[in-house]
Amino acid sequence: MSLLSVRDLHVHFVKRDLKNQVRTAKALNGVTFELDQGQTLGMVGETGAGKSLTASSIMGGLAGSAKVVQGSIQFEGKELVGLDVETLNTIRGTGITIIVQSPLTSLDPLARIGEQLIRVQQEHAPISREDARNKALDMLRAVQIPEPERRMEAWPHEMSGGMAQRILIAMALVNGPRLLIADEPTTGLDVTVQAQVLDLLAGLVHSRNMATIIITHDLGVVSHYCTRIAVMFAGTIVETGAVDEVLNNPRHPYTRELIDSVPERIIDRGYRKVGRAPDLYHLPSGCLFRYRCPMAAEICHSVPPAKVVGPGHAARCHFAEQVNEAMPQAAMSQTAAS
Amino acid sequence: MIIVQYLARRLAFVIPLVLGIVFITFMLVRIGGQDAVGMLAGPMAGKAEVEMIRRNLGLDKPLWEQFFIYAQSVLQGDMGKSWQSGRPVLDEILTRISASLELLLISIALGTLVGVPVGLRAAMKPNKAFDQISRIASLISFSVPTYWMALMALFVFFLGLGWAPPPMGRLDLAVFPPATVTGSYFIDSLLAGDMQAAGSAAGHLVLPVLVFSLIIAAPTIKQTRAIALEVLGSDYIRLARLYGYGKGTIRRIALRNSFVPIITYIGAELATLLAAVALVELVFSWGGLGQWGLNAILFGDFAAVQGYVLVLALFASSVYLIVDLIVLIAEPRMRR
Numbered sequence: 001m002s003l004l005s006v007r008d009l010h011v012h013f014v015k016r017d018l019k020n021q022v023r024t025a026k027a028l029n030g031v032t033f034e035l036d037q038g039q040t041l042g043m044v045g046e047t048g049a050g051k052s053l054t055a056s057s058i059m060g061g062l063a064g065s066a067k068v069v070q071g072s073i074q075f076e077g078k079e080l081v082g083l084d085v086e087t088l089n090t091i092r093g094t095g096i097t098i099i100v101q102s103p104l105t106s107l108d109p110l111a112r113i114g115e116q117l118i119r120v121q122q123e124h125a126p127i128s129r130e131d132a133r134n135k136a137l138d139m140l141r142a143v144q145i146p147e148p149e150r151r152m153e154a155w156p157h158e159m160s161g162g163m164a165q166r167i168l169i170a171m172a173l174v175n176g177p178r179l180l181i182a183d184e185p186t187t188g189l190d191v192t193v194q195a196q197v198l199d200l201l202a203g204l205v206h207s208r209n210m211a212t213i214i215i216t217h218d219l220g221v222v223s224h225y226c227t228r229i230a231v232m233f234a235g236t237i238v239e240t241g242a243v244d245e246v247l248n249n250p251r252h253p254y255t256r257e258l259i260d261s262v263p264e265r266i267i268d269r270g271y272r273k274v275g276r277a278p279d280l281y282h283l284p285s286g287c288l289f290r291y292r293c294p295m296a297a298e299i300c301h302s303v304p305p306a307k308v309v310g311p312g313h314a315a316r317c318h319f320a321e322q323v324n325e326a327m328p329q330a331a332m333s334q335t336a337a338s
Numbered sequence: 339m340i341i342v343q344y345l346a347r348r349l350a351f352v353i354p355l356v357l358g359i360v361f362i363t364f365m366l367v368r369i370g371g372q373d374a375v376g377m378l379a380g381p382m383a384g385k386a387e388v389e390m391i392r393r394n395l396g397l398d399k400p401l402w403e404q405f406f407i408y409a410q411s412v413l414q415g416d417m418g419k420s421w422q423s424g425r426p427v428l429d430e431i432l433t434r435i436s437a438s439l440e441l442l443l444i445s446i447a448l449g450t451l452v453g454v455p456v457g458l459r460a461a462m463k464p465n466k467a468f469d470q471i472s473r474i475a476s477l478i479s480f481s482v483p484t485y486w487m488a489l490m491a492l493f494v495f496f497l498g499l500g501w502a503p504p505p506m507g508r509l510d511l512a513v514f515p516p517a518t519v520t521g522s523y524f525i526d527s528l529l530a531g532d533m534q535a536a537g538s539a540a541g542h543l544v545l546p547v548l549v550f551s552l553i554i555a556a557p558t559i560k561q562t563r564a565i566a567l568e569v570l571g572s573d574y575i576r577l578a579r580l581y582g583y584g585k586g587t588i589r590r591i592a593l594r595n596s597f598v599p600i601i602t603y604i605g606a607e608l609a610t611l612l613a614a615v616a617l618v619e620l621v622f623s624w625g626g627l628g629q630w631g632l633n634a635i636l637f638g639d640f641a642a643v644q645g646y647v648l649v650l651a652l653f654a655s656s657v658y659l660i661v662d663l664i665v666l667i668a669e670p671r672m673r674r
Contacts (some may be wrong), residue, residue: 079497085585093582105573109671110594123583161494171581200666 001077002034003211004058004096004179009071011050011057011235013280025280027053027066029235029288037178040205040212042243044258045232045337048277049217054232055181059098060088075179094124097177099201101184103164107156113167114152120171139170143200162193169201173208178204181213187220198225219262223247228312231255234278234288241313251307251315251323253293287318295319340673344666349657359651360412363644364405412648418641420634427645431627435649436521437508438626442615446549446608449554454600456555457562458593461570464563472559480556484614488549489620495545505545505622509538546622550615557607565599568590584643605661609654 011028028050033042043051058073060080075096080088092098100106117136124211127135133152140148143166147336158299159167165185172180182201186194202225205212209304214226222229222243229246231239231254234302239252250256278288287293290300299318307320317323371617375392383391396407411418414418423655456476460469479487495501508523509515516526516535527535569575569592578588616628623629627649634642666672 059580061576089582089584091582092580098577098580100573100577102573106577108574108578108591108595110669111591119583119587120581123581123587157671168577 002074004035005072005074005075006031006054006058007072007074009054009057009073010069011053011062011066011167011328012069012191013065014067016302020212022262023281026283027235029283030055030071031232031235031237033230033237033240035179035211037211038206038209039228040202040214040226042226042229043213043215043232044217044219044222044229046217046277048280049232050235052183053235055098055183055213055215058086058181059092059096090124093120093177094175095177096179096181097172097175098181098183099165099168099172099185102187103168104156104159106168107159107164108331109156111156112152113154113156113159116156117152117167117171117174121174124175132325135174136170139174140167142173142204143167143170145170154172161189162197165189165193165197169197169204173204176208177210179211181212181215183215184217185214187217217248218240219258221337231258234283236288236316238317239313239315241310245310245313249310249313249324251309251313251320252289252317253295253319254289254325255315256323262275287316289317295323341663341666343493345663348662352655352659355655356652357409358461359648360409361405363424363647363651364408364524366403366647367640367643368404377455385423408644417504417645417648420639420641420642422634422637424637427641430630430642431645431649434625434627434630436518437624438615438628439618440508440522440524441543441546441618441624441626442611444543444656445550445615446554446604448547448551449558450604453555453558454562455561458566458596460559461563469563476556476559478556479552484549484553484617485621487552488546488618491545491549492621503538503541507623507625508542509535542622546618546624550618553614554607554611558604562596562600563601565603566596569595598665601664601668602661605657609657612653613650624651 004267009028009031010026013025013027015025017021017023031050031054033041043054045051053062056066057068058075058080060083071081075091078091080091083091096207107113111119114133114136117139118129118132121132121135122129135149136152145151145163145166151169154162156167183204185201186197187198198221201212214221216222226243229240229243230237231246231252233254239246239250239255246255247259250259276292278284278291284291285303286301287296287304287328290296293300297318303319304316304318304320306314307318310313315323374397375388379388379391389398396404397485408418412621415428417431419425420427420430423430456472460472463469492505496504515523516530519526519529523539524536527533527539532640572595574595575588575592578591583591613628615626616632618624619626619629620632627646631643631646631650633639634646
């Protein structure tokens with residue numbers, strides 16, 4: 001049994017427009033993946049592909065008009081979809097936890113750091129203030145906060161971005177979770193701080209043998225910190241596998257496109273013009289990528305199956321076997337970026 | 339420590355503030371175009387008489403000299419005399435201000451006690467029935483003019499149903515006012531053990547307080563709702579939910595974070611209400627500061643208008659000072 005198992009997850013945003021017509025945005029369209037202890041999964045894809053939405057679904061934090069309409073999310077064998085808030089609250093914050101991309105605004109501005117670290121423990125277990133305080137101090141040391149005793153008394157507005165992200169990591173890990181979701185954990189941070197925070201996070205996760213999902217736009221982060229990768233497009237995972245395997249031998253045209261968009265690649269091979277994501281309110285039938293796919297053919301009007309192209313490596317493309325060989329190289333479509 | 343420093347800085351700022359207010363009220367009244375001398379002398383007065391009055395009042399002197407004289411006496415507590423009553427303006431203000439404060443403070447307490455919980459409740463479940471009803475109710479009482487609401491209340495509860503006493507002051511004619519302690523007839527009669535006077539005072543308070551607290555509650559609901567909605571949509575509340583915090587804890591965090599903006603709003607509102615109460619006072623012949631001030635404006639009673647505006651401004655700045663102190667205590671981000 002996997003630690004986390006997401007099966008055929010569909011999430012729709014349902015709203016009524018001014019004419020009271022129901023409008024449905026199909027944001028997740030059959031997301032399926034599994035994650036085991038000790039694994040680190042990198043989720044990549046463009047904005048709107050459904051990375052953060054997948055995370056929100058797992059955390060039970062979908063915004064008002066978003067609903068899970070189909071599929072299942074199992075954590076340690078327990079179904080999370082349809083769970084009431086009280087039961088869910090016994091899992092999130094303890095079993096599953098998350099760190100977000102805006103650490104500074106995610107801390108309660110009117111509570112001292114120590115107070116927030118104690119609060120997150122006392123919300124989940126009958127622990128004395130004294131014990132919670134000691135655990136909080138240990139945690140602050142673990143995230144390498146200097147002078148933890150003094151930091152406990154500090155206010156959030158006195159933190160830098162990197163410091164606040166460490167506090168958030170401490171809050172996320174203090175209850176001993178088995179699964180950590182890091183939703184663009186370093187987007188708001190200085191480049192120099194990004195690596196520090198990620199190294200720290202990787203070390204903590206490794207020593208605790210936790211499973212991690214890192215949501216990012218940065219393929220460099222994925223190749224450096226993740227064991228597996230899931231490439232998302234228009235609410236589906238179009239390719240998944242071991243990081244090295246997928247990045248060196250992509251089997252979906254979209255993965256190929258993503259790799260070619262990495263700045264070093266652009267300098268080497270030239271910039272490829274990419275198209276827009278499909279309108280989630282009017283999803284086309286068949287392969288969702290075919291409108292901007294250089295390999296699109298008649299067969300792409302039917303939904304592509306997830307083809308297994310290697311051990312643990314699968315891609316949703318009719319031409320999965322040919323992609324890396326047959327796809328036109330970026331350099332052919334346009335000259336090098338100037 | 340920081341609070342003492344802050345207080346010192348704020349109080350030091352009060353001096354130029356008061357001077358500025360004195361200057362502006364003086365100038366506003368002078369350039370207002372009303373001729374006090376003409377009103378005082380009456381239509382039958384001759385040229386020589388008018389000149390004499392003008393000289394007696396010192397109005398023949400240059401404007402800067404008039405201002406200097408005025409500012410000097412105001413700082414000594416002498417606001418001049420009302421030409422209508424012949425009494426010192428300061429006395430007139432002191433005898434009337436407690437009537438206005440009684441009406442104002444009870445109404446703001448009631449308006450806040452209704453407005454804040456209603457706004458919070460509406461924000462908890464936005465766009466549900468409770469929110470919609472409270473929104474419409476606050477929109478109506480916000481849109482209706484003060485005096486009209488007061489007149490309608492009188493029409494229904496005094497003329498129609500006969501529940502309310504006539505709108506003629508703060509006590510029945512046959513009742514003697516109690517000895518002054520707080521200035522509130524109701525509280526003072528209770529203190530004096532005069533139940534008849536207390537009942538009469540309470541009866542006279544009901545309608546004006548009802549009208550005025552409705553007027554205060556309406557924008558309070560809207561503001562509280564907006565503030566609470568913003569807090570509930572914040573990143574830290576979202577994260578608290580994702581970390582599985584209980585409902586009570588989340589509510590507590592949200593309330594704590596809504597407190598400062600709500601207090602700030604109520605303070606800003608309160609600062610303007612001493613002026614706004616004038617219309618309610620007028621309709622109910624309350625005999626308070628506002629009614630007196632309106633009257634002074636209508637009759638070009640220079641000294642009285644200046645005194646009235648000065649009191650309004652001083653009231654507003656002391657309310658702001660108190661609110662700032664509360665915010666300073668409640669908000670760590672201010673204490674840097």
